[in-house]
Amino acid sequence: MWKFRSAVWLRKTGICAAVAVLLCGCGGQEEPDEIVAIESEEGDETAYEFAEAQIGDVEEVLKITCKYRQVQEQEVTFPMEGRIVDKVYVEEGDRVKKGQLLAELSSRDLERKIEDLEYRIKRNELLSGYLDTNEEIGLSGLWVNSMFDLYGAPVSAPSEESMEDLKQGYRYQREDIEDALEIDREELERVQQLFQSSRIYAAMDGIIYDIKDDLMGSTSHLDEVVMTVMDTSVSLFETQEPEAASYFREGEAVSMTVSYGSGAGEYLLMPWKMDEWGETQLFEVYQESGDAVLEVGTSGTITIITDRREGVLTIPKAAVKDAGDRKYVYVLNEDDMREVKWVETGLYGDSRVEIKSGLSEGERVILR
Numbered sequence: 478m479w480k481f482r483s484a485v486w487l488r489k490t491g492i493c494a495a496v497a498v499l500l501c502g503c504g505g506q507e508e509p510d511e512i513v514a515i516e517s518e519e520g521d522e523t524a525y526e527f528a529e530a531q532i533g534d535v536e537e538v539l540k541i542t543c544k545y546r547q548v549q550e551q552e553v554t555f556p557m558e559g560r561i562v563d564k565v566y567v568e569e570g571d572r573v574k575k576g577q578l579l580a581e582l583s584s585r586d587l588e589r590k591i592e593d594l595e596y597r598i599k600r601n602e603l604l605s606g607y608l609d610t611n612e613e614i615g616l617s618g619l620w621v622n623s624m625f626d627l628y629g630a631p632v633s634a635p636s637e638e639s640m641e642d643l644k645q646g647y648r649y650q651r652e653d654i655e656d657a658l659e660i661d662r663e664e665l666e667r668v669q670q671l672f673q674s675s676r677i678y679a680a681m682d683g684i685i686y687d688i689k690d691d692l693m694g695s696t697s698h699l700d701e702v703v704m705t706v707m708d709t710s711v712s713l714f715e716t717q718e719p720e721a722a723s724y725f726r727e728g729e730a731v732s733m734t735v736s737y738g739s740g741a742g743e744y745l746l747m748p749w750k751m752d753e754w755g756e757t758q759l760f761e762v763y764q765e766s767g768d769a770v771l772e773v774g775t776s777g778t779i780t781i782i783t784d785r786r787e788g789v790l791t792i793p794k795a796a797v798k799d800a801g802d803r804k805y806v807y808v809l810n811e812d813d814m815r816e817v818k819w820v821e822t823g824l825y826g827d828s829r830v831e832i833k834s835g836l837s838e839g840e841r842v843i844l845r
Contacts, residue, residue, distance in 0.1 A: 496766040525809070526844040527681065530836045533791045535826040537784035541721055543714040543760065545775040551680045551706040555697040557582060560675065562703075565693045569686065573679045573706060580704075582675040582697055587668055594665040598658060605654045612647040616640060637774070683708045712773060713749055714760045722758055724781045727751050731761045733778040742766025746761040746779065784824055797822060806836070807843035815843065 560582040683706040730745040745764035796806050805817045820835030
C-alpha cells in the first residue's frame with residue numbers, strides 16, 4: 478500500500494455535475510462505459526491510501542464460538558420430598574469414586590419397617606412349609622383312626638368327605654399365607670426403594686463442586702440439585718451451532734484460536750462423536766498450542782473455510798463500495814482526480830474480494 482497526496486482546484490459546480498452522472502448510473506438505464514470523476518471541493522487536500530489489485534486466493538470463512546468444558550457431570554439430587562438430610566460424607570473439592578456414598582436422608586423409620594417386613598415374610602414362609610407336613614400327618618391320622626377300633630378290630634376306610642374337609646382346611650390356610658406373603662413382599666420392595674432413594678451415590682469418578690450451603694440438617698426438596706460431581710479426566714470444546722454441523726467431517730481437523738488467558742494460542746480440534754450431535758457439538762483437542770494451559774470455561778473461535786477461489790484477481794474488502802445492486806471502487810486518473818469504476822465482484826472472503834471484471838492486475842484502488 479502507498480500514501481498519495483493531491484490538491485485539486487475546481488468549482489463546486491463541477492462536483493454537482495459529477496454526482497449527477499453517478500446517480501444516473503444507479504437507475505434502470507444502461508450504464509455508460511466512461512469513468513465518472515468526482516473531484517474534491519476547492520481548497521481541500523485529501524490523503525489517499527491505496528491497495529493494488531493482485532492475483533491470489535479468496536476464502537469465505539465462518540467463525541463459531543466454542544467453550545471448553547467437562548464432558549460429563551452429575552447433578553446430585555434427592556428424589557424424595559420433606560426428609561431431613563441426616564449425613565453428608567463429602568466436602569467441596571473432594572475427589573470421589575463411582576458408587577461412593579455422598580449423603581443420606583433420615584431413614585430410621587424405613588429401616589425398622591424393613592426389619593419388620595423381613596421377619597413377617599420369613600415366618601410365613603416357614604408356616605407355608607409346615608402346612609404340607611401337617612396335612613400329611615392329618616390324612617395319616619384319619620386312616621389310622623378309621624382302620625381300627627379301640628379293641629384293635631379292623632373297620633372301614635376313612636370317608637371321602639372327611640378327607641376332603643381336611644384338605645380344604647389346609648388349602649384355605651395356604652391361600653391366606655400366600656396372600657400375606659404377596660402383600661408383604663410388595664411392601665418390602667417399595668420400602669427398600671424408598672430407603673435406597675434416601676441415599677445418593679457418585680455416578681462417576683470426579684470432584685465435588687457446588688455443595689448446597691448448610692446442607693446437613695436441611696429438608697430435602699424433590700429434584701433439587703444439592704451438589705455436582707464433575708469428571709475432570711476428559712474435557713472438550715462445545716459449540717451450539719447445529720446449522721453449521723454440515724461443514725464438519727468425521728476425522729477432519731479444524732482450526733481454533735484462543736485469544737485470552739492461560740490457554741491463548743492456535744489449536745487444531747477434531748469433531749467428537751458426530752453421530753451423537755444435536756443442538757450441541759463437541760470437539761477434542763487434536764493439536765495443542767505450545768505450553769498453553771486450557772482451563773474449564775476457556776472460550777475460543779473455530780474458523781471454517783466455507784468457500785474458496787484460487788488464482789483470481791482480488792482487492793481488499795474495504796475498497797469495494799455499494800451502489801444499490803452494483804459495486805464500484807475509487808481510483809485516481811492521470812489528472813490525479815478521484816474516479817468511480819464499476820466492478821463485478823465474485824466471492825467475498827474474510828478480508829479480500831474476488832473481482833471478475835472492471836479492474837486489471839496491478840491497478841491501484843483507493844482504500845480511504
